[in-house]
Amino acid sequence: MFSTQTYIERRNALKRHVGSGLILIMGNEEAPMNYHDNTYRYRQDSNFLYYFGISLANLAAVIDVDSGEEIIFGDEFSMDDIIWVGPQPTLADQARKVGVYRTEAYAKLADKLAKAKKVHFTPPYRYENKFKLSEWLSIPVNQLKEKASVDLIHAIIAQRAYKSAEEIVQMEEAVNICREMHIAAMRETKAGRKEYEIAAIIHGKALEFGGELAYPIIFSVNGQTLHNHYHGNTMTEGRLALNDSGAENSMFYAGDITRTIPVSKKFTEKQKDIYNIVLKMQLASIEALKPGIQYKEVHLLANRVLLEGLSDLGFVKGNVDEMLNEGVQGLFMPHGLGHAIGLDVHDMEDLGENYVGYRDGLERSTQLGLKSLRMAKELEEGYVITVEPGLYFIPELIDKWKSEKKFTDFINYEKLETYRDFGGVRIEDNCLITADGQKTLGKPIPKTIEEVEDLKN
Amino acid sequence: MFSTQTYIERRNALKRHVGSGLILIMGNEEAPMNYHDNTYRYRQDSNFLYYFGISLANLAAVIDVDSGEEIIFGDEFSMDDIIWVGPQPTLADQARKVGVYRTEAYAKLADKLAKAKKVHFTPPYRYENKFKLSEWLSIPVNQLKEKASVDLIHAIIAQRAYKSAEEIVQMEEAVNICREMHIAAMRETKAGRKEYEIAAIIHGKALEFGGELAYPIIFSVNGQTLHNHYHGNTMTEGRLALNDSGAENSMFYAGDITRTIPVSKKFTEKQKDIYNIVLKMQLASIEALKPGIQYKEVHLLANRVLLEGLSDLGFVKGNVDEMLNEGVQGLFMPHGLGHAIGLDVHDMEDLGENYVGYRDGLERSTQLGLKSLRMAKELEEGYVITVEPGLYFIPELIDKWKSEKKFTDFINYEKLETYRDFGGVRIEDNCLITADGQKTLGKPIPKTIEEVEDLKN
Incomplete structure (x- = not known):
């Protein structure tokens, strides 16, 4: 108290x-x-x-x-x-x-x-x-x-919305519990194990460090399913496991962290390409954080990095501005870049998402991806927000868009076919907006390919 | 399914x-x-x-x-x-x-x-x-x-109320998950650790074996508090830890198991005396189970063993029948011997406890202990019930009875003073009523003093 x-x-x-x-x-x-x-x-x-x-x-x-x-x-x-x-x-x-x-x-x-x-x-x-x-x-x-x-x-x-210094102490503690959960998951994820065994370890770590789950664990080789709470799969070599799990600490402040882990000891080259796009999206987003910037702009910045990366790999072609404007990125990241976090993992969501994340004159978009952006308005000192870009290959959505011949000028559906079983990558941290930028809460949690692979050995 | x-x-x-x-x-x-x-x-x-x-x-x-x-x-x-x-x-x-x-x-x-x-x-x-x-x-x-x-x-x-053979397969599985939870708790319980660390391990085991908690964990050095969900104490040498925790398996059948563990490597002599009374109560109760016997009678049998044991140790004196009739035992075991278990840990409780455990002509007692007996009627083949006798030293209740001068002829309040910080002991298994007796579900879970101490070394 x-x-x-x-x-x-x-x-x-x-x-x-x-x-x-x-x-x-x-x-x-x-x-x-x-x-x-x-x-x-x-x-x-x-x-x-x-x-x-x-x-x-x-x-x-x-x-x-x-x-x-x-x-x-x-x-x-x-x-x-x-x-x-x-x-x-x-x-x-x-x-x-x-x-x-x-x-x-x-x-x-x-x-x-x-x-x-x-x-x-x-x-x-x-x-x-x-x-x-x-x-x-x-x-x-x-x-x-x-x-x-x-x-x-x-x-x-x-x-x-404005977290005090004493609240930030609690939120750092929550993220540090998340860190234990995620490091344990990285160490224990291997072929032959069931997803629920790792989910059990994650939950156990939250409790062991005096916390509780802030929200139901997402731990799945089907990371392309955004809110996947099924933990029944046996993990196999060559897959990715997406771990979106967070603790609330004893004072009920939430952490919300995502990491994506190779089931095998190393990422494949194919996985590295995708992973590094998401990492670049996240680092660029965090770099852009400061009071006054509109978080919708940061969301769009992340999506620009996404489209540029996908363009380099040949998944999309054409003018990036045009694609961004049309919403081509919705196929690959159909969710928002982040949300406010505090005593609730989606902070104050039931007071009204638009009251928390929008303002007069800033309307919610109907475009896939942007429509799920919970925080869109100008950031202010004291806000704590999640930064959680992702890149997914969702077979059902690919099939739907393909059958609707959606954006056929931009999207290379043929190449997408070879990624149907890829899964998805998401990387998420929690950031406090400071007077001149941001502070990522908690002790660093392994995030680069090298850092994650190091824990698997 | x-x-x-x-x-x-x-x-x-x-x-x-x-x-x-x-x-x-x-x-x-x-x-x-x-x-x-x-x-x-x-x-x-x-x-x-x-x-x-x-x-x-x-x-x-x-x-x-x-x-x-x-x-x-x-x-x-x-x-x-x-x-x-x-x-x-x-x-x-x-x-x-x-x-x-x-x-x-x-x-x-x-x-x-x-x-x-x-x-x-x-x-x-x-x-x-x-x-x-x-x-x-x-x-x-x-x-x-x-x-x-x-x-x-x-x-x-x-x-x-009547569990089929295919349901019993599920219930055995649930108890076997409980067994993993309890063995882990026995191994990990030691001085200096926090109760919540052990609770975390117990919960983790339920999840690791594909189950979930059937009810909130009771793991406490204050076993005298019957439904104690506080896990904040640091365990110290010489205390007892009461572990009442159970899993539901993937088909949602519940197990409900209690064991009591010394925090130190061995039980003290004082603890052994109390523990062995409860063990004797439980074994005598299980031995008595068969179709046709009234579970209220088994509850009273357990309480008779309790009073005899307490009499041997000098906590009570006088005629056991008289004490049993008057309800002296309520001070030491203020709860019932057990309840039906199945898809719910208190099976079908919200259909009405009296419909599940009583019948016309068998009314619920108002005596402390008996009034909390959820299953009282004649047992039938196919019933699964818990058998969970206990013996507690509850300072607040002792003080209340003493101040009311309750049963001063029977109760040695002076001796009780020296047990105020003892805690409590409960031992619980789940039993299927068979044609000619009972079957205790699941693989055996360490229960005697020797079996429990063996796991602590």
């Missing part, structure tokens, strides 16, 4: 930003897996963590902007609870640690909300909170998103 | 048991963690797995008992989905594998239900399904539990 003062200051800034009304911050309940009492690991809501710091189920908090009053609603433990879950600090004690001096029974919250003139709430993403908000505020569940407070959303983003 | 015929037969038996009406089996959605798209690992509902076998989000199925018609409702993947999650078999193909030859868009389900005279559903435990059922069936959320179909609940229990 951060200092009491940190939480008080965060809430004071929130009050100033929102101006008036009652701010409601919902905590998360336990999440049932296959029956009510068999739950997934508990994860508190990130806004609740940011403003109230307590990682405990069944809490909610209000901030009365007009009176300044702050209350955490929740129920104290019973003797029965203590037998089953052990002695617990009281809620009042925990609240004091974050500078909140009033706690009330959870059942009293509905009444508090009923009496408020204006309740500011964020869009709920868990059904339990949808249900409660709907009941308490008499808003149909399917209207909750549109009735959420835009003022509150903007106010939260205006704080959480 | 089991054979097509298995699923067809299960559904046919269900139809016979329920008699008439429309049976609705809800699948589970993805469960959001800290925002909508960042989800916990997917776990399908166990009834859905049992009757329809498909582990995929956003499905529901109906069985029209009167016409015999069976339909799975769900939506096919789009091209966009395939880029992100890879090529998928069609829902129709997957349905065919479980003998269902009709699939419909999910949006058509509401209409199907609206037209039915009688809809049988089970009590929903996930908010998404509560919300949907409430909408579709016009039942307030807080009335869904009481409006659930008792006929359907009884019919499901009448099937799932």
Whole structure:
């Protein structure tokens, strides 16, 4: 937990930003897996963590902007609870640690909300909170998103988007746990092993270093499938394995790292060519980071490097500017260059991606690739973003475009045929925007061909 | 997946048991963690797995008992989905594998239900399904539990309670994964290590052997806290570590195993005395298992062994029958001897614990310990149950009883004072009731003092 003062200051800034009304911050309940009492690991809501710091189920908090009053609603433990879950600090004690001096029974919250003139709430993403908000505020569940407070959303983003020095310490720690996960995966990846064995090692490293997974592991020889959570393949010589896995540390800050590893001890020449295009894309992108630059421009810069590299190898031909404008690169990198990261791996995603990554006058593109760019606007000092270019050979997408005769002037579909089983490459780091550039978080994680191969011997 | 015929037969038996009406089996959605798209690992509902076998989000199925018609409702993947999650078999193909030859868009389900005279559903435990059922069936959320179909609940229990030979193969596999988890924990437990490091190894073993956790790991030097999910302690010489952890295998069958390990290389004499009482309780309980015996009687048998052992050591004195009747043992073992296990670690718990473990004429006791006994009724061939006696020294509970002067004639509170930091011991295996006794599932897991100590050297 951060200092009491940190939480008080965060809430004071929130009050100033929102101006008036009652701010409601919902905590998360336990999440049932296959029956009510068999739950997934508990994860508190990130806004609740940011403003109230307590990682405990069944809490909610209000901030009365007009009176300044702050209350955490929740129920104290019973003797029965203590037998089953052990002695617990009281809620009042925990609240004091974050500078909140009033706690009330959870059942009293509905009444508090009923009496408020204006309740500011964020869009709920868990059904339990949808249900409660709907009941308490008499808003149909399917209207909750549109009735959420835009003022509150903007106010939260205006704080959480800028990472403080003490947050950066946590984020470096998260990336350093990722580093252990990725180095172990590089060492253990070899022909004959199952993907899930390596996924087990990756997950085990996160836990061993006091973290947890920030998001489900992607570890697959089918790296061309962007969100592949299947781990059943046996790895074979000559394939690539894509490892997109990250930890959240004990303070719930996320790291999001991707590396691509040869299953064999060395990359093949064919793999090196593709890998080095992606590495060049990533290094050029990181080099370009600084306050004021539009991240959409960095995305396009990465895609320019991509098209130039593909052109050199004969996958595409023609004018690079024209291809970039038309969106030829979508076939090879159908996702965005990166996103904000913090307490959430896609930071504040459910407050609204466009609020986090876009602004008035900067509309989201509909082009394949760009349409999935989560962060597009001008970068500012204190932002932490992922830089994660990739290059994939997706047979289903190649077949679709080919059958539609899409960009036949630019794309060498014949050559693509020989890469159908190549897979994909992605390289990802997490970067803090500094006054004059960027700082890549955490200790360096092997990234060049030589560094990765070194770990395999 | 089991054979097509298995699923067809299960559904046919269900139809016979329920008699008439429309049976609705809800699948589970993805469960959001800290925002909508960042989800916990997917776990399908166990009834859905049992009757329809498909582990995929956003499905529901109906069985029209009167016409015999069976339909799975769900939506096919789009091209966009395939880029992100890879090529998928069609829902129709997957349905065919479980003998269902009709699939419909999910949006058509509401209409199907609206037209039915009688809809049988089970009590929903996930908010998404509560919300949907409430909408579709016009039942307030807080009335869904009481409006659930008792006929359907009884019919499901009448099937799932009896494990078939092919289910037992799966359950043995689950226990064998547990065995790897427990042996690793015994080997790695030593002074100076953090509990979470061992928890990480346990979780890693589950994954390495193709499983997942069936329930959150309990690994703690504070074994006296029954459901202790805190893993932050550093282990020290002379303590005990209680490890209650189990895997579900790739077919989602659960194992639930507990062992208690000395942090030092050897148990102390004090620990051996307590440990051997619990071991004796467990062996006597397992020895007593056979069709026809009431599990409540086995629970009381275990508690008799407990009181006799405690009497020998001078913790209690007086007539054992009298103590047993009065509930003195509740101080030392405030939980039940065991529960049904299968696709759920507490099998079918949300269908209603009393439906699963009790019957007409056999009421649940209110005595501490017995009131938490989940399985009480006569055992039958094909049941699989856990046998998990324990003996704990719970300071908060000791203090409470002492201050209430409870059972001062029986309990030697003075001696108890010297065991306040002892912790607790539990030993648990999973047993199949056979025609003439029981079979403990899986390869043997070290259990005697000698066997456990052997692994620590």
